[in-house]
Amino acid sequence: NAGVTQTPKFQVLKTGQSMTLQCAQDMNHEYMSWYRQDPGMGLRLIHYSVGAGITDQGEVPNGYNVSRSTTEDFPLRLLSAAPSQTSVYFCASSYSRQGIGELFFGEGSRLTVL
Amino acid sequence: KQEVTQIPAALSVPEGENLVLNCSFTDSAIYNLQWFRQDPGKGLTSLLLIQSSQREQTSGRLNASLDKSSGRSTLYIAASQPGDSATYLCAATDRGSTLGRLYFGRGTQLTVWP
Numbered sequence: 001n002a003g004v005t006q007t008p009k010f011q012v013l014k015t016g017q018s019m020t021l022q023c024a025q026d027m028n029h030e031y032m033s034w035y036r037q038d039p040g041m042g043l044r045l046i047h048y049s050v051g052a053g054i055t056d057q058g059e060v061p062n063g064y065n066v067s068r069s070t071t072e073d074f075p076l077r078l079l080s081a082a083p084s085q086t087s088v089y090f091c092a093s094s095y096s097r098q099g100i101g102e103l104f105f106g107e108g109s110r111l112t113v114l
Numbered sequence: 115k116q117e118v119t120q121i122p123a124a125l126s127v128p129e130g131e132n133l134v135l136n137c138s139f140t141d142s143a144i145y146n147l148q149w150f151r152q153d154p155g156k157g158l159t160s161l162l163l164i165q166s167s168q169r170e171q172t173s174g175r176l177n178a179s180l181d182k183s184s185g186r187s188t189l190y191i192a193a194s195q196p197g198d199s200a201t202y203l204c205a206a207t208d209r210g211s212t213l214g215r216l217y218f219g220r221g222t223q224l225t226v227w228p
Contacts, residue, residue: 004157007152038222041220042203042218042219043203043205043216043218045215045216058215077158089175090157090158092158099168100145100146100207101147102160102163103148103150103158103160103216104160104206105150105157105158106157107156107157108155108156108157
């Protein structure tokens with residue numbers, strides 16, 4: 001059972017570089033979301049999606065873009081990486097389209113921006 | 115804005131003890147409250163989800179209660195084991211917007227020693 005799969009697990013970037021964090025789920029969940037986890041800050045919502053073609057901003061969206069072309073995939077794009085984006089990123093999905101059901105998380109992607 | 119607080123931030127107990135982890139939230143208008151477990155370097159695993167209409171949920175040695183009127187939830191772990199060592203997070207799903215939005219506490223880091 002794959003669940004929520006994130007790639008890559010680790011990434012080092014230089015300031016100004018761009019990259020995409022991949023997230024895929026095989027549970028046919030409508031709701032998908034991206035969080036970042038920082039020491040002393042807890043988890044904060046970046047972007048979320050309630051279905052293919054529908055995305056919206058969360059609490060900390062600046063510097064990130066998302067798209068949802070299929071139910072399975074929800075990539076997170078960093079357009080021009082900054083040291084402040086050094087963090088652990090988690091993708092999560094839910095069977096509830098409103099995002100109010102049990103949340104399933106990926107293993108995380110650890111990003112360092114130099 | 116919903117604020118979720120977890121006390122204590124860290125807890126160290128000998129094996130076999132029964133223990134209680136606390137979670138408080140500021141806005142009682144919630145869909146549900148979830149408890150998660152996070153092992154070092156891993157993603158979050160959902161342990162229990164309590165709907166706003168429920169008072170408690172049980173799974174094995176875990177029991178979670180919810181008191182919306184006082185803005186509190188507790189996670190009770192019976193007969194603790196070294197394998198229970200992890201960080202435990204609670205998250206309240208807010209009713210304030212069209213879609214549910216989770217607000218996370220910063221977690222309680224639990225160590226159970228043999």
